[in-house]
Amino acid sequence: MASRFVEISVAEMASKIPGEDPSSQDRLHFYAPDLAIREEIGAEHEAEKYKTIQTVDNELELYPWLLRSIQTVFDRAGCTQYFVVEHPLHKSSDGKTIVDAGIYLSTPEARAATTLAADELALSEERRSESPYLGRHSWDYVAIPIEMKDPITWHPDRSHISISDSEEGDPALGQLPDYMSNVFNFQHRLFSWAIYVSFDHVRVLYFDRAGAFVSLPFVWTDTSSFLHDFIWKVAHMHKDQLGYDPEAVLLDPARDSDNVEVSRLREAIEHCKLPSKVQHYIKDAFPETHPLYRIRVTSSPPDPEDVLPDDRPKASSTPDAYHRNGDSRRSADPDRLSPVVAGMSHSALSASAGMSVHDASTQIEPSSTPTEPAPVQHRYFLVGRPHVAAESLVGRCTRGFIAFQVTSTAEAGTFCFLKDYWRPLVPGKTRPEHLVYERLRERLDPEDASISIATLVCGGDVAGPRAQMTSVQDALPLDARPAPRVHYHLVTAEIGIPLEEFENFTHLTEILSGAIYTHYKVWEDGDILHRDISPSNIMINAATNQGFLIDWDQSRCRSELNKDTAEPARAGTWQTRSALALRCPWKPYWFVDDAESFVHVFHLLVLRFHECIVPMGNLHDYVYEKYERSEQVNGVTIGGMRKLAEFQKRTPPFEVRGNISLQRVLDKLAELCCASYSTINVDDIIKRYGGTSSAHIPTDTTSDMPLSQRRKIFSLPSSRKVSSPEPVSAPEISATTPGLETETSGSLATPGDILRILQDYKGRDNDKAEDQFQARRSESVAPRVRHITFCSSSIDISIQGGGGSESKSLPVHFAPTLYLSTQYQQPPPPSPPSSSLSGSTTTPMPAGPLTIVASTSQSEGHAKTRKRRRSDALGVDDHD
Template sequence: MSHKLLGLPYDEWIDAFLPMDDSEVDYMQYNRLFDGVVVDGKESDMYEPLVNALNGTDILGDFVLAETYARYDKSDKDKKKADGGMYPKGSSAIEQKRTDWATVEVFIECKTNDSGDPYDESTLSGIPYAETRRDALGQITTYASTVFEYQHLTHHFGVVVLGSQARLGRWDHSGIVFSYKFDYKEEPAKLARFFWRVAHATPEARGHDFTATRILPGSADYKTLEAWKAKELADDDYVARRFIKSLTEHRPWWRLTVADSKHGKKDFLVGQPTFAASGVVGRCTRGYIALSVSSGHGDSPFVYLKDCWRVVHERSELEGDILSYLNGKGVANIPTALYHGDVEDHRTISQDFCKCAKAGCVSEVVEGTEDHVVEQDEKEKSPVEEWAQASDENLGKVSGGTWEATGAISSGPNYQSRESQYEERSNDLRTDAVAGNLPALRCRMKAHRHYRLVVEEVGLPLQEFPCGRILVWAIRDAVIAHQDAYTKARVMHRDISVGNILIIPPNSKNKKATHQGLLADWELSKRLDDYAAGARHPDRTGTWQFMSVHIQDFPEAQVEIADELESFLHVMIYCAIRYLPHTCEDVGDFMYHFFDDGVRQGNAGYTCGALKRMVVDTGILKTLSNWPVTFLRRPRAPDPKPRNPLERPLEVSTKDMHPINGVIMTPLLQCITARYRLLYPQPRNDEGSGVKELLASCNGSDDDEPSNGNEDPLGAQNKLKSQSKKIETHKYMIKLLSTASDANAHLWPGPEDRLADQLDPTFHPDKQKKIREQRAAPAAKPGPQPASKRPRSTTPTADSGEQQLASKRLRGSASRA
């Protein structure tokens, strides 16, 4: 969220976002409208007087304010409750005094004083320093995110009441523009004017998307969907069954229009999204299994519809055009594009105000010291990603980046001391900016356009793989798709992640003999011919959790085949750790440190986390405590007493080892490790390097002779080159995965190796077990974002010498890279 917030004076704000002629309204009659609002008591004392004051006038027209603080939306699993909101007359929220995210027009949050103020126009990032204020920003960000998930909006309004003062806010997918504080008791016309204008504005001005029509009971579309719910379906008709499951009574149903330049407008009926990225700022992708009510798209009435906000750039291609190009080139194992197009003239406008802001304003950044932030499309949110998202939204201890980016900032456990450092650095920055002593400034907000894409295939998430062999098979198919795109179409995907690989199971309708993997989401792909033109965005491109170590460390580097193959391996590890039996004692700790963690490197931004670096450096999948992770054919019997995660894991016999160990450890991971040995050579006296162990295990193909560990330096170098060369193309990895999952299918266990998710949904790195607190400083909250991911640094724990050495080696090679 850092640098996605912008403050404007009240008059500028109201005229920019609700430019209406209200000259005939006599606001003088409301001079004492809010005198009855209690500002020196409890928060709950404010709700009723505020609501009654506005409901007792003719300001709201066809709307009513409702108190909703006591009861949460029935369909909201997180049980969030906004203090109040403006709802259309007749909404159940009014009578039940219950938050209803599907119909709220303006949410209202009340605080007794400005210690809960979520905005701060005096900071360069727009984010306040105090923890309580950051928590308040996280709270209202969660509200806004939920409203966008339940409704189809281009933007949304919110009001924050702070005792006798108030702020207005407008949220879109570029950022948040908030008003300066005003005293609504002294100047009641300001708050009255806002509610009059928003209540009398057109639906489009209030943010409603007129290409999305809500399906109401009794309508023809409603009857069509009810008829589908009553149908008898084949047991293997997973698409229709999932579509019907999305038609929950607690979430709105919609008719969505997709305008295609070649095929015209096509309409689709949808229920609850099968996937919805949390957050507000960014692409905010939602995916639907959709029922086509327009003819001419194929045999099945069901398709997959992607609704997102794409980043606008002169060299960016529409995903539908990319897919159509790849389809035309015969690329295998990718979705088939049907229709796509921008949605009317829907675009974000927050960035327009940012660009014209004065030097030193809240949403401008010093050029050259800006963090490199992941351009992340949050597609498949794991519980780890969800708490990472929540951590950055809550912002209680997240630094915001800019203050650290301009120089070294202490990251010790004393938050108050960090806060004072941020404030001091911020004041210096503002003074220099206003005085013209800083280089050119530019805005971080990005322009986004509303976009929809419809594809023919409806796949299952990779995480629903039925057994380990099919997991490897599906990833193999995705690597084949990547190879085809590279060789046949000269396109690099550049966003390999667990959410971008789908599984098509065989059934009576698709006539497939086995499962098929699909590589989807080509929005961030790039033509090889454009590589010479440089980066389209100043940020890393991809998904932080699955990036190669090289790309995490050097965001300006062009993504190579080896980086993408490494990402495929990270995807395999991600799924295997969560859903297959293994010896890892603490899944949450592993997931955080391997996938979400990052290390702050002064002005250079964030680099790879310690655990992922340690794994690729040694060629051994291990925990941060330096214990190897071994996958098992079946779960072990539970220990009679909980094991200390610092204890050595129990020995595993060969017959108990899962075949996926060979796929990951022999020799794919060693090939990746060999690449880094060549990219970042170590001193010869580096005893912790693991070079001998690596060379001794490099025996993964017929043309390799087992190593005795005594090679001379030239022989060792040649061995590393031989291993590294295998991942310069796709051939070796495809052969490895094919042999493991096909030719050696008889070696794999059956569905019994698939377990329920082993990641505790309540895990959070700030709430670790006492045993972990004995060996490490409190873990910092991660900062990956819905639109951007920026992991926080962490204090090295076990094997700190090895980790620091690897980190030093990689950082020292920046000039060579």
């Protein structure tokens, strides 16, 4: 996939920035340092015609000159709403690297957050004499990050400008996407500008959730430079034009109304009656030192192309009011950025015909648009820092917040969960997630207490249908252009506990049994297939201690599944996708793929929380080989070879230590999966849907493990209907059902068989062990060594070594990986990350396509190589 960096000329970048250039009189008041002498050496190429003699030795000496240049522009413009800060301490208290400098919003809170403490002042005493701009960094308030590194190497052909692959050049661009990810995660931003400085050259960058515009480099050491023009325009911008979301208002302690809401929040936290674990989450989400925001969630009817296919009205009866935002198939104008950049108010785009998403008790806030036939609904919520946040910079970029409802409704004063993400816009294929919840609320039996999904409060596109959209995708090549993204909110009542916090394996089997039953009823009665069964999408309800399903944004209707696909499927979490869905990406996705995902969820949690004997002897290598290994076939990532091999055996792929009852469950699941796969011709499916692959089906280096002692499986006819509250076998889907000629049948197609196996487990209260992915890290033969080469169009990453991997962790409140995931964490991209075995997240990778070359486990006795591409090197959490 092509890079998400779009390199454009300085003139083109200038045309995308609102505002007028400074006058010649204004420029007389600007400052520009003389950093270098350019000596003509007569080279053939213009770019090499001059030799640059540096007059500064390192980037530290650049800081005061650059920030002085910026500040003089602010001073001339009379700008008091922004100020500049140099960060002398280049590592935060947790040891992570921070951005070199930044332009900040000038508020009392931002000033306080950037003031150096006494001990920090002592450490930076020498620098204070050289720069008056020293201060602490704050991801909460930085408006424009500034990164300064050693010189960039320019190719003679300006169309092939690249970043040097020197040791100094690599980390520079590698850190910038990390910094931008922090800006987006800590703040409520639609987009953000950034400045990248390398000696006397600068690039101005624009990031949104689709990618980044990057200007060609230009010399900034003259008062007529584009940097001075850019800062002049920034000085005259409203903060909305810097990318701040107008639907998220930073609370001001000086406003009495804000203080009233904050007081109610603090009182609700103090007197909270929710379970203790949820109370802990709430307190962490609203620390006294973190800024608070009031979020407005807009509920309005969707565009007709966004509704579920069997709910769509006929074209002749479509109300004109649905088209108030123009052609629903259009994407953002490639010649300009989002409406905020052009100075347009997003609230003007929120006008739309309205109907309630929730009940009649919702407070209605009338729209200011007089032509609107009916008002839309608005609800307001207070949020603090994210409870979870995806590490990706582009894609869905999901963030989850513990939210406090302040709208005057029956739910006012209660805590809930607010999911903020950028949904892909593919007309007729994707849809707002709350529409799925509404469908299920209408179709599922409200008296069936065993059905458990998250409870919808409200949801909708932020500021109205398709009001806030990405724009960078329109500048990407057609053959590599991703779908535009729409900013979206979903609010649900439950604050869930991660599945990984199950009490013991009896508790786990109960949770999974409930999730499997719910999944089946949603399919049978709601005609909806989830398509992303993973540990992170099965939560524990703290009030009932039972499980419930979340994240229905990738779900599809039954009518949408019975067809071949022209493009490789990208739904679901890589580690828990079915073997055939991974091996044959063009295969239609069906119910049995989700059913198999439940088995993978169970296997992963057993491997993580129970002592196991694995075929390769090394837990990390085995998990990597089975759940993360992949390869490229005709430009498409495939995997699942080990899963496929194991499911064609009647013996379990691994054995647990000292737990006969749990081993019996593994034995029976192995028999069930083998029986299902025996009903199909795997070779025919691969020929039809899998492309050509050089991949081998891996074989164990050890003999088949002996089966543990068995006991007779309680037999129920597979044609019996799943009942509640003790589900048994589901009715078989007919073999004549269209689209099932290449699907597994029998046990995996009848979830009652899986339920009986799980419900048969009788374990001990203390059968859950410590985290084995952490406890057995020392088994890894050798750490992987990552080498990164950057250029304007691609980034190559090489990983060498054994089953171990380098890992970096995000701030404590961010979502860990699959194995430590929390509510609403986004799954890894279709090409799996190589570091999820560590139990901690990896920081977002730099922009551009990744080619990763790695050897498999050295314990297998020989080195192998593989290549793969991540769906996007900016850390895409994209599945559509």
